[in-house]
Every structure is written in structure tokens, then in C-alpha cells.
Amino acid sequence: MVTIKDVAKATGVSPSTVSRVIADNPRISPDTKKKVREAMEKLGYHTNIHARNLAAKSTRAIGAIMPSSADKALQNPFFPEVLRGIGAVIHERQYSLTLSSGETEQEILEEVQRMVYGSYVDGVILLYSRVDDPVVAFLEEKGFPFVMIGKPFSRLDEITHVDNDNFTAGKQITNHLIARGHDRIAFIGGSKDLFVTRDRESGYQSALEDAGLPVRDGYIIHTEFLKSGGKEAVEQLLSLAVRPTGIVVTDDLMSLGVLSTLEESGVQVPRDISLVSFNNAYLSEITRPALTTVDINIYALGAQSAMALIERTIDKTIKPKRIIVPYNIIYRSSVREYK
Amino acid sequence: MVTIKDVAKATGVSPSTVSRVIADNPRISPDTKKKVREAMEKLGYHTNIHARNLAAKSTRAIGAIMPSSADKALQNPFFPEVLRGIGAVIHERQYSLTLSSGETEQEILEEVQRMVYGSYVDGVILLYSRVDDPVVAFLEEKGFPFVMIGKPFSRLDEITHVDNDNFTAGKQITNHLIARGHDRIAFIGGSKDLFVTRDRESGYQSALEDAGLPVRDGYIIHTEFLKSGGKEAVEQLLSLAVRPTGIVVTDDLMSLGVLSTLEESGVQVPRDISLVSFNNAYLSEITRPALTTVDINIYALGAQSAMALIERTIDKTIKPKRIIVPYNIIYRSSVREYK
DNA sequence: CTGTTAGCGCATTCAG
DNA sequence: CTGAATGCGCTAACAG
Numbered sequence: 001m002v003t004i005k006d007v008a009k010a011t012g013v014s015p016s017t018v019s020r021v022i023a024d025n026p027r028i029s030p031d032t033k034k035k036v037r038e039a040m041e042k043l044g045y046h047t048n049i050h051a052r053n054l055a056a057k058s059t060r061a062i063g064a065i066m067p068s069s070a071d072k073a074l075q076n077p078f079f080p081e082v083l084r085g086i087g088a089v090i091h092e093r094q095y096s097l098t099l100s101s102g103e104t105e106q107e108i109l110e111e112v113q114r115m116v117y118g119s120y121v122d123g124v125i126l127l128y129s130r131v132d133d134p135v136v137a138f139l140e141e142k143g144f145p146f147v148m149i150g151k152p153f154s155r156l157d158e159i160t161h162v163d164n165d166n167f168t169a170g171k172q173i174t175n176h177l178i179a180r181g182h183d184r185i186a187f188i189g190g191s192k193d194l195f196v197t198r199d200r201e202s203g204y205q206s207a208l209e210d211a212g213l214p215v216r217d218g219y220i221i222h223t224e225f226l227k228s229g230g231k232e233a234v235e236q237l238l239s240l241a242v243r244p245t246g247i248v249v250t251d252d253l254m255s256l257g258v259l260s261t262l263e264e265s266g267v268q269v270p271r272d273i274s275l276v277s278f279n280n281a282y283l284s285e286i287t288r289p290a291l292t293t294v295d296i297n298i299y300a301l302g303a304q305s306a307m308a309l310i311e312r313t314i315d316k317t318i319k320p321k322r323i324i325v326p327y328n329i330i331y332r333s334s335v336r337e338y339k
Numbered sequence: 340m341v342t343i344k345d346v347a348k349a350t351g352v353s354p355s356t357v358s359r360v361i362a363d364n365p366r367i368s369p370d371t372k373k374k375v376r377e378a379m380e381k382l383g384y385h386t387n388i389h390a391r392n393l394a395a396k397s398t399r400a401i402g403a404i405m406p407s408s409a410d411k412a413l414q415n416p417f418f419p420e421v422l423r424g425i426g427a428v429i430h431e432r433q434y435s436l437t438l439s440s441g442e443t444e445q446e447i448l449e450e451v452q453r454m455v456y457g458s459y460v461d462g463v464i465l466l467y468s469r470v471d472d473p474v475v476a477f478l479e480e481k482g483f484p485f486v487m488i489g490k491p492f493s494r495l496d497e498i499t500h501v502d503n504d505n506f507t508a509g510k511q512i513t514n515h516l517i518a519r520g521h522d523r524i525a526f527i528g529g530s531k532d533l534f535v536t537r538d539r540e541s542g543y544q545s546a547l548e549d550a551g552l553p554v555r556d557g558y559i560i561h562t563e564f565l566k567s568g569g570k571e572a573v574e575q576l577l578s579l580a581v582r583p584t585g586i587v588v589t590d591d592l593m594s595l596g597v598l599s600t601l602e603e604s605g606v607q608v609p610r611d612i613s614l615v616s617f618n619n620a621y622l623s624e625i626t627r628p629a630l631t632t633v634d635i636n637i638y639a640l641g642a643q644s645a646m647a648l649i650e651r652t653i654d655k656t657i658k659p660k661r662i663i664v665p666y667n668i669i670y671r672s673s674v675r676e677y678k
Numbered sequence: 679c680t681g682t683t684a685g686c687g688c689a690t691t692c693a694g
Numbered sequence: 695c696t697g698a699a700t701g702c703g704c705t706a707a708c709a710g
Contacts, residue, residue: 342686342687343687343689354688354689358690386688387688389686389687390688390689391689393686393689394688
């Protein structure tokens with residue numbers, strides 16, 4: 001392994017000088033910088049992060065915490081896409097990314113603890129958000145830098161988080177249905193413990209309200225995420241005396257299941273029922289019909305959170321902030337004019 | 340930060356003793372072990388990996404290399420699932436996982452180089468496999484431990500890899516179609532640069548051959564993975580004078596697109612055309628019809644590769660091996676008896 | 679602008 | 695069975 005000493009020797013300078021040119025310290029003459037860099041190149045020098053970290057106490061690594069892998073939700077294309085966003089800034093800033101899995105909540109907590117205590121990373125991004133998360137509690141207690149994708153369940157103003165304006169998005173997409181003549185609109189969301197669900201649902205309700213439309217009995221359904229593809233939800237809806245003509249579904253993958261169940265039951269989309277969805281996953285353009293969905297810009301969610309986190313790890317006095325990434329609606333073929 | 344010295348002091352032993360109990364060195368008396376461990380617990384000691392690595396030259400970390408993120412293929416649920424498999428053994432063995440992104444092949448190579456030169460990880464898992472991969476060349480040249488998921492393009496016997504028997508799987512699933520009376524069977528695969536595609540295709544061909552069935556002109560189509568959801572592939576197939584009655588598609592996500600295009604063109608699955616697929620992603624059970632698909636056990640692919648890699652990093656003299664994880668066919672509703 | 683000196687926290691000789 | 699000494703590769707004062 002070629003070390004800083006080797007290049008020092010080869011260049012005829014001291015190790016600390018080499019260290020300085022690595023850090024691009026401005027008080028080093030361009031000449032020696034050049035010389036040293038050439039030697040580094042020639043010898044194939046690469047800095048050993050462990051040594052650096054030990055000395056400097058900065059890992060230039062961040063951790064991404066995935067939700068419990070027991071959760072089927074992991075199969076949601078959301079994750080590769082956030083990871084891609086995070087990865088982009090990670091790479092650009094020459095950081096590295098440690099991924100935390102964990103099958104149970106307990107395991108996740110343990111991994112996070114190992115990460116922070118073992119000084120594996122400078123900060124952490126939570127890729128999920130749940131009620132009473134012990135991980136959040138731990139991180140806050142330790143004063144360890146972290147940012148959250150989604151909305152924290154408490155101390156909103158004290159936790160840096162990156163989110164969409166899900167309320168407005170929910171409202172707008174519902175309004176789209178209303179504007180197309182729908183007045184019996186149902187809502188299928190994931191667990192109500194999730195803020196995404198809640199916010200989108202509130203937006204949905206608000207849209208109905210503004211339009212003077214009632215929220216009918218049985219028109220709001222929460223289903224375990226991915227559970228039997230929203231089959232039960234659809235069945236409930238279809239068993240209603242007055243069926244909806246439009247449905248707002250909070251996730252594309254769920255929509256796929258909803259779509260299938262609907263058509264299996266002989267109701268056609270959008271002929272009989274219109275569907276709008278969220279996330280704009282790749283699959284939403286290849287379903288039949290292709291889904292009108294709100295693109296929440298998952299990539300940006302990831303990239304922004306990484307940037308915010310890195311910023312925080314560098315300057316710990318920085319104030320917590322909320323970052324809202326814009327969404328936009330992609331109009332496709334799952335909605336039709338009603339009457 | 341509580342160090343080894345702190346617990347040494349608290350216990351009245353020397354730092355080296357503490358180090359030894361951490362390593363569970365057998366030549367330490369049970370008594371002192373107990374004492375030291377209690378102190379560690381009490382003080383909240385956690386070993387600093389960077390210090391450990393510097394001294395011991397083992398990171399207990401492995402790197403997972405994703406394919407180019409420019410590739411849409413990243414949205415394939417394959418990745419979360421392998422990662423879940425890898426994560427499980429990582430966690431169990433108390434290792435950590437570094438994820439490498441990278442938008443271009445060049446970036447990926449750079450990241451891998453940084454990982455190995457900077458001694459970020461003890462070994463690396465390649466989550467993809469392509470022709471003439473400079474990453475593989477680099478890893479081999481450096482003699483750096485790595486395993487590959489899928490089939491290496493050369494030096495098959497020198498690269499430890501974890502794969503399915505895609506040939507037989509392809510053959511068997513095609514036979515399923517044949518057994519159900521189909522004799523005009525087409526094949527839609529991803530890039531022919533991918534071994535998965537090639538192997539599955541060979542299996543398909545072999546099945547036809549064994550059954551004395553011809554491979555008709557235009558019946559084998561390669562399409563860029565995910566490209567417009569296999570739309571063009573289907574259109575080509577449908578424009579043929581003699582249409583197939585069955586199609587073998589090499590990936591569930593692609594199947595979704597194929598399914599959509601088929602039905603949009605007015606051909607019903609499985610009434611008019613039967614479909615079989617690969618991977619058994621979650622979505623394959625919620626499409627309409629649900630897909631008959633071969634479950635390649637993605638989770639095991641991940642877990643096995645992690646185990647093999649860890650094994651290799653511990654004992655570098657270990658011989659390269661090929662690990663075949665079993666598949667099994669999941670019969671659902673996308674195939675019907677023909678004639 | 680550059681060299682010298684000290685560690686960072688831990689594992690590992692080598693003694694005992 | 696345990697302690698003392700040394701160094702892993704690098705950064706960070708402190709001098710100059």
C-alpha cells in the first residue's frame with residue numbers, strides 16, 4: 001500500500017505537505033502541489049479513509065436507513081429511485097454511502113447505533129417515517145446529524161426533512177377528477193400511521209369540501225401497503241350501494257393492484273371508474289391504461305436530503321429546515337370525463 | 340467518545356486486555372472477560388471501526404456495486420430484493436454494507452477504485468454482469484475479493500459467482516407452454532449482451548428443439564430492457580403472418596408492458612396468447628392476469644453472494660466457485676391450454 | 679509556505 | 695493469563 005510517506009519521499013517534501021495538498025490547502029505553492037500530485041498519480045496513491053477518519057474525525061460517509069425489510073414495501077420502486085438521487089450527490093461530493101438494512105425495528109435500531117457509535121458515518125438519512133420511531137429518538141438524544149425523507153411525527157421544526165407538499169398534491173389531483181365531472185370520488189391509501197397517507201387524504205377531503213361534495217360513507221379506505229394488491233379495498237368499494245366514479249390511490253404500485261382487481265370485477269378503467277395515483281414510478285406508464293399520477297420527484301427527494309445532510313454534518317450549528325420538493329401531475333389515460 | 344482505555348481504567352486492566360476480550364481471545368480468564376464486558380456495557384463502549392481497521396486491516400464491510408444508474412433497469416424490483424438478501428447476512432455477521440452508485444460506467448469504476456484503494460471494504464459484490472466490464476478487470480488485476488451475481492463473461496472458473504440455472508429454467512418454462520399445447524412460441528428478452536438473456540433463450544430454443552418445434556422467423560426479439568415497455572417487441576410479433584400463441588418473456592417488469600400492449604391491441608391473455616415470465620417480482624401477482632413466472636429466488640441470490648464473499652475475504656486462498664440457487668415455477672393465470 | 683511533533687483508537691508483537 | 699510498547703496512515707497544531 002502506498003502511503004503519504006511514500007509520496008513525500010518521492011517528492012522530497014514532508015508527509016504533512018502531502019497531506020496539505022490532498023486537502024488542497026491554499027498555503028501550499030502551486031509548484032509543490034503539482035509535483036506532489038504527479039507523484040501521487042505516478043505511485044498510485046489513494047488516501048486511506050480509516051487513517052483519515054481516525055485523525056480528522058470525519059468519515060465523509062453517510063448512512064441511508066431503509067425501512068424494515070420484512071415490509072413488502074421495500075419492493076416499491078421508490079427506494080432504488082431515492083437511492084439513485086442520494087447516490088448522485090454522494091458521488092459528486094466524494095462521499096460514500098452505507099446502507100442499513102435490518103429485518104425488524106429492533107435490528108434497524110441496532111444498526112443505526114452501531115453506525116453512530118462506531119463512527120461509521122457522519123450523518124444519516126431516514127428513508128421512511130413512522131410513529132414513535134426509536135431511531136429518531138436515539139438520533140435526537142445523541143444530537144447526531146440526520147435528515148428525514150417525509151414528514152417527522154413530532155418536532156417538525158427541529159428535524160430537517162425533505163418532503164412534498166402532499167396536501168396540495170392530493171387536493172390538486174382530486175380537483176382534476178372533480179373538474180372532469182366526477183362527484184363520487186373515493187380514496188385508497190396506505191396505513192393511516194403514515195403522514196404521506198394522511199396528508200394526501202386531507203388534500204382529497206379538502207378538495208371535496210371546496211367543491212361542496214360529500215365524503216361518502218365507506219369512500220375512504222386504508223389498506224396495508226401492498227396487501228393483496230388493494231384487492232379488498234376495491235371489493236369494499238364495489239360492494240357499496242353507490243359506487244364511486246373516481247378513485248384516488250396513494251401509490252402507483254397499489255394502483256396496479258387496484259386496476260387489476262377493478263377490471264377483473266368487470267369494471268373498466270377509465271370507462272367505468274377513473275383512477276389517479278401517486279409517484280410516477282416507471283410502471284405507471286406501462287400499465288393499461290397508463291396512469292394519471294403525480295410525479296413527486298423521488299430522485300430530487302433523495303438528492304436534496306443528501307445535500308441537506310452533508311451540509312449539516314459540515315456545519316452542525318445550521319438550523320433545521322424543511323425542504324419541499326415540487327411535484328407535478330402527469331396526465332395519462334386513467335381518467336375520463338364523467339357525464 | 341468512550342474508548343478502550345476508558346473501560347481498561349474502569350476495570351483496572353490494561354487496554355490490550357480489553358482489546359482481547361473484544362476479540363474474544365481464548366486466553367483471557369472468564370472472570371476478567373465478564374468484568375470487562377460489564378464495564379463496556381456500563382460505559383456504553385463501541386469499537387471504533389476506523390481505529391480497528393487501521394490496526395487490523397479488516398473493515399468488516401463489503402461493497403455492493405449497482406449497475407449504472409442511468410439505466411432504467413434500476414427500477415426493477417430485483418435490486419431492493421437482492422439488497423435485502425445481502426443485508427440479512429451482513430447484519431447477522433455484523434458487517435456493514437457500502438453501496439456504490441455511479442451514473443456512468445466510468446463513475447462506477449472510479450467508485451470501485453476508491454473503495455478498494457481507500458480500503459473502504461474487504462470485498463465487493465457485483466450486482467450486475469456485463470461484457471468487458473472494466474470493473475471486473477480491475478478487481479481481478481488487483482486480486483481484490485469479489486463475487487458476482489449472474490454469470491461472468493469470461494474466466495467462469497476463476498470468478499466466484501452466484502447464479503440460477505437459467506438455461507434449464509428457460510427450458511422448463513417453455514416446456515410448460517409446450518405441454519399445454521402451444522407450438523408457436525415466441526421469446527422476448529433483454530439485451531443479448533446479458534448472459535441471463537442468452538441462457539434463458541438457449542433454454543427456450545432447446546425446449547423447442549426437443550419437441551421438434553421450429554424457431555420461427557421473427558419469433559425471437561431482443562429489446563432494450565424496459566424500452567417503451569416492450570411495446571415494439573409486441574408490435575413486431577403481432578405484425579407477423581403467423582402469430583405466436585405463447586410468449587416467453589425474461590422479466591416480470593417487461594411482462595407488464597407486454598401484457599399492456601397486447602391487450603391494448605385487442606389480444607387477450609391468456610385467451611389469445613399465453614405468457615410466461617421470470618423473477619416473480621411482487622408485481623407479477625397483481626397483474627391481470629397474474630403471471631406464471633419462474634421464481635429465481637432473488638433474496639437467496641443476495642444472501643448467498645454475501646456469504647460467499649465474506650468467506651472469501653476471510654480466507655483468501657479459498658477456491659473460486661459457482662453457486663447455483665434453485666428456482667421454481669409459480670403457476671398463475673397467464674397460460675391456458677391451447678387447442 | 680513547509681517541516682516537526684503528537685496523537686486519533688485499536689491490535690499485536692514481545693515479555694513476563 | 696496479562697501488561698507494555700509499537701505502529702497502522704493520516705491530520706493538526708505548533709514552529710519556523
